[in-house]
Amino acid sequence: MSKINWVYHENYDIPLKLNHRFTSSKFSDLFYELKKTVLYKNAIITQPKKANIIDLSISHSVDYINKIKNGLLNYKEERKLGLTWSKRLSERSFLAVNGTLLASKLAISNGIGCHLGGGTHHSHYDYGSGFCVFNDLAYSALKLIESKIVKKILIFDCDVHQGDGTARILSKCDDIFTCSIHCKKNFPLIKAQSNLDIELENDLGNFDYLNKIKKSIAFCVNHFKPDFVLYDAGIDIHKLDELGKFNIDDDGCLERDLIVLSYLKNLSIPVATVIGGGYSKDKKDLAKRHSIIFKAANHVFS
Numbered sequence: 001m002s003k004i005n006w007v008y009h010e011n012y013d014i015p016l017k018l019n020h021r022f023t024s025s026k027f028s029d030l031f032y033e034l035k036k037t038v039l040y041k042n043a044i045i046t047q048p049k050k051a052n053i054i055d056l057s058i059s060h061s062v063d064y065i066n067k068i069k070n071g072l073l074n075y076k077e078e079r080k081l082g083l084t085w086s087k088r089l090s091e092r093s094f095l096a097v098n099g100t101l102l103a104s105k106l107a108i109s110n111g112i113g114c115h116l117g118g119g120t121h122h123s124h125y126d127y128g129s130g131f132c133v134f135n136d137l138a139y140s141a142l143k144l145i146e147s148k149i150v151k152k153i154l155i156f157d158c159d160v161h162q163g164d165g166t167a168r169i170l171s172k173c174d175d176i177f178t179c180s181i182h183c184k185k186n187f188p189l190i191k192a193q194s195n196l197d198i199e200l201e202n203d204l205g206n207f208d209y210l211n212k213i214k215k216s217i218a219f220c221v222n223h224f225k226p227d228f229v230l231y232d233a234g235i236d237i238h239k240l241d242e243l244g245k246f247n248i249d250d251d252g253c254l255e256r257d258l259i260v261l262s263y264l265k266n267l268s269i270p271v272a273t274v275i276g277g278g279y280s281k282d283k284k285d286l287a288k289r290h291s292i293i294f295k296a297a298n299h300v301f302s
């Protein structure tokens with residue numbers, strides 16, 4: 001049985017006021033949820049180190065990085081981000097962005113790498129948005145291309161919301177193909193242009209959704225021929241998600257992840273997974289939903 005690489009840091013949680021839409025403990029909740037399962041025994045866990053300003057400037061303006069580092073966001077900027085600045089938020093943002101890069105490197109060596117964080121795809125070059133401080137997907141992809149570890153990267157974003165920040169940061173990068181499969185009538189109001197946007201209607205159920213996923217992953221891989229894939233397994237597609245508008249149940253979520261991962265494994269294309277969005281007042285349910293991608297990774301790769 002092959003072991004699966006997980007990337008996690010105990011400082012990932014974000015201190016927030018009670019009743020905030022974003023579950024502040026979702027990262028440690030997920031870790032403890034996974035710890036209870038058989039998957040944990042089959043995992044190798046690695047901790048990321050904080051990204052530095054020079055590294056991060058590949059995807060963000062130095063001015064914005066310094067605002068996050070030093071707590072200099074103004075009221076409007078903090079509102080757009082949707083999170084209150086704190087030293088903890090700043091520190092975890094510099095950690096988590098490197099967590100996706102680390103999971104990517106582990107994936108390239110081992111076929112699969114799973115991050116217990118990441119998917120902050122609404123973060124733009126010089127501002128944060130929709131609970132996303134730094135864009136781990138754009139950052140990791142640009143760092144990998146720069147280091148020549150891989151030549152062509154597909155970012156396959158299945159969060160229910162469009163990966164607008166990723167699309168804009170990478171709009172001029174021919175080595176990275178961005179595909180976002182999202183709900184049309186959902187945040188962000190003004191959409192960016194990914195290399196491929198699949199816009200879906202509200203209330204979509206398992207059957208139609210999974211068909212779209214099958215066709216889209218095959219199209220992206222055949223058309224672009226990536227040698228590495230970053231997969232945003234956002235769980236806000238779930239029918240009980242507070243911000244999602246689809247009608248996908250637990251089985252549909254698992255099936256989606258199995259479709260994507262087995263397709264890539266069959267072609268020997270390494271894939272790193274990030275957890276993406278997921279919103280619920282029930283912390284246990286949310287942790288369970290976020291654990292689905294780890295179940296799928298174990299099923300396909302171990």
Ligand SMILES: [Zn+2]
Pocket residue numbers: 159160161234236276277278
């Ligand atoms: Zn989302």
